[in-house]
Amino acid sequence: MASYLAQQWLLESRHRAVYPTNDATAVFISYLPPLLEGAWVTAQLAIYSTLLGALLSFTLGIGRVSEKAWLRLPSIAVIELFRGTSLLVQLFWIYFALPLLGEFVGLDLRLDPMLAGTTALALNIGAYGAEVVRGALQSVSKEQHEAARALNFTERQKLWRICLPQALPEMMPSFGNLAIQNLKDTALVSLISLGDLAFRAEQIRNFTQDSTTVYTLLLFMYFGMALMLAALMKLLARHVGRWRHS
Template sequence: MWDIVSALLGGAWVTAQLAIGSTVLGAALSFGFGLGRLSRHAAARMLSLVYIEVFRGTSLLVQLFWIFFALPLLGLTLAPMAAGVFALALNIGAYGAEVVRGAVQAVPKSQHEAARALNFKPRQAMWHIALPQALPEMLPSFGNLAVQNLKDTALVSLITLGDLAFRAESLRNFTQQSTEIYSLTLLIYFGMALLLAALFKRMERRLGRWKARRAG
């Protein structure tokens, strides 16, 4: 049993790297394309819209297979870890971009009018007025997306990456102990999701206190 647990924990470490890397990259994409949807430039708005609709409207599994199997035919080959992080990040970034757009648009118009009255440029108003107020509103949705992204990492087992799901299936084929192995796998995923949710809850509380101090 210890050998099984040890092998699963090794896969969990790979899953954690995938989840962290893709969540961080996905957050950057979320802000980039979410703010792009609000840009004054038509080209930026159109590019952001195409990215969001394509990656929200197609299957993550197909996206993963396209990046890992089809891109090499076009001259770009990625290692399984890089392909997994890239596919997951592109997918979560598309959903996160809509979270960013919605939160920024929810900032009261009076705040933007006050920024214009103070002679703030549009970029200054965005960075110093809109985003600080919108960020606390984004975090609950970002937390949900991060947990979903953690669960989606199981798909990378299909491109031979030795994550938690891949290790579990390999061990099951070798030992035929399906109940024990998949029960442990569920518990490990659940524990990782709890840690991730707790991290975002902590961030929400800290940002809430920071926002209250600014309002005061």
């Protein structure tokens, strides 16, 4: 259905190229359907990758501060790998190189663009988020740890009953920034032909050569999505902050 709508719009854009209009409003409105279609793909990509990235952040961050070397060392390796390499290279490796590696070992590791993009973004935000989790957990005072030992808490009980409830509110501002950065990073998936907002905008620009209008719309659409995400993260941070005072 999405490809059909895109083809219909491209046919109409050719018609407009032959019979141009000076009505700026009509031009503006004509660009909206494919851009909104792309914005929906971008929103899905941002949501999926942010949620998966948050899960990875806690997994890697908790592993990073573990006293057990078999948990700590692999966590450090994954964090440093994805923090120390380009997101674009990670995306290309997952989409282009991983299937070739799979063929070499006899496995089908081909991923569709949405899954490849979600995976790359989640791994990247997960690595950066893990450092946020680590810092917040280590900010819990020594007295709290001593109290947990005095109460004979296990490491798991100390984590869930003492450390995380105090650390989570401290993580929220940084997680909000990471979520917004992740939204902006989704534009990179257009390079593997996923029909997101940036990809649709480039399609329109290629057919119309109207760079100013297209990129201005693109700018404001990303800005609007970022504002909505920032507002959502503030509400979530306010809700989580109540835990500390309850």
